[in-house]
Amino acid sequence: MEKINLKGLTLEELEQFVLSIKEKKFRAAQLFAWIYRRNVLSFDVMTDMSKSLREKLENMAYIGQLTASNIQKSTLSETQKFLFQLNDGLFVESVLMVEEKRRTVCLSSQVGCALGCTFCATGTLGFKRNLETWEIIDQFLAIQRLTGVDISNIVIMGMGEPFLNYEAVLKACHLFNHPDGTAIGNRRIVISTSGIIPQIYRFTDEKQPFKLAISLNSPFDNQRSSIMPINKHHPLERLIEAARYYAKKSRQRITFEYVLLKNVNTRQEDADQLKKLLSGIPCKINLIPYNAIPDSNWQPTIEEVEKFYSYFLNFPAVVSIRWSKGQDIQAACGQLAASTGELSV
Ligand code: SF4
Structure with a gap:
């Protein structure tokens, strides 16, 4: 047997x-x-x-376990990046970020990703397979075993599109949330999607208690489609409609992630259109200065980031700049696997 x-x-x-x-x-x-x-x-x-x-x-x-095949520690912050080998020889990455009271893990949901966002290291690797629930869970548990850190927050924002592995991801989140297990509060678990519209409706209608984040990155369809091909099938107007539906039904605030790409999406007209698009949605906007693929021309300057941020001074939502915590270890997911060629055996 x-x-x-x-x-x-x-x-x-x-x-x-x-x-x-x-x-x-x-x-x-x-x-x-x-x-x-x-x-x-x-x-x-x-x-x-x-x-x-x-x-x-x-x-x-x-009791299944992943094997840590590479661990990198940042010298600039308390960030560590883990490359885990799965039982079939494939690899996924996870990141631990420790800042004051928050000890957050960023977990992967798939091996590689089919969506091919041009600014994303994972997107350049292609898609291998969905992770099973236990493989999502053991990224968290393995980090806890390896570091002894008492993890307080989870973001499903690593390799892969979580809403294309919906059942396994949601099952993992409910297990993380169970009071007799890791007992991570439901508002401390964030699922970040690139905007898979039917699954946003499903997530809403199922009254899932976890936080929702949408990776937006552009307020214009043509621009967004050029950096996130998924936008051709899930365009902005319908995506924002789904976001409004979620906000209204769940009465929860959505987080919109906006990766700042030098000379691409940091103009005043981008900020103005973004504000127009999101007006009336209870939300938070995270501006993330690009730091993913080394030697690309997309890293914005500090001045460019601060100027873009200044366009939101009178905007009613909370807008924050999220500087990367692990530049020296390429802490954006997909980079370690991409740089070592270790996505597959
Ligand atoms: S940004 Fe997310 S959805 Fe886009 S290719 Fe990377 S992992 Fe996939």
Whole structure:
């Protein structure tokens, strides 16, 4: 019989598993806490279970884990970047950012990405496959095991488009949120999409409790399509309509991410159109000075960033500049895999 990977299973699924091996239902809650809260990798250490039960579990199941194949530490900030090898030999990246009270991990949802945004290192790698729920979860747990950091926030903003791996990502988020596991509050979990419109409606209608971020990057269709080809299928007008629907139904603020690309989207007319587009939507705008692909011509100057920011002085939404925390380790996702050629075996 093939062994079952228990990581990635919900409490209810663990209950079905323990019942299927003729054990009492309460064993599922014990397993859940050991796997997600205590973050162990072996049944041996589960001291509240008898030796014979532990041996039985060992014969029938296992607790999946990713292998860290490369870890880079920034010398400029408390940022670390992890390259994890999956069991089929493929690689994904995750980032840990520690700033004052926040200890945030940025997790990947796919190996590579099919959407091909021109400014994104992952986009240049192509798409390999969706991550399974346990592979999303173990990025978090592996970082915790490797660093001992008590992670407080999660952003699903690494390699891949999370809404194109919707079920696995949402299942992972609910597991992260479970009070008997990692217990990350639902408003401390952010899912960032490039704008997959049907999934924004689905996310809204399902009343998902997690925060939504939309990677916008341009307020003009032709410009956005040229840097984010997905815009040709999910154009701005319909995307903003979906964002308004989400804001109205959920009564939650949306975060719009706007990567500042030198001489591309940093003109006053870009700022004016952006303000027009987002007017009336309860939102927050994060301006992110480009830092992804080394030696490209897209890094804006500090003056260009500050000038763009100044166009929003009287805009009612919160607008922040998010300077990269790990320039020296290429902390934007996809760069490590791209630079080492390690997306695949
Ligand atoms: S920015 Fe996001 S959606 Fe676009 S190619 Fe990169 S990973 Fe994919």
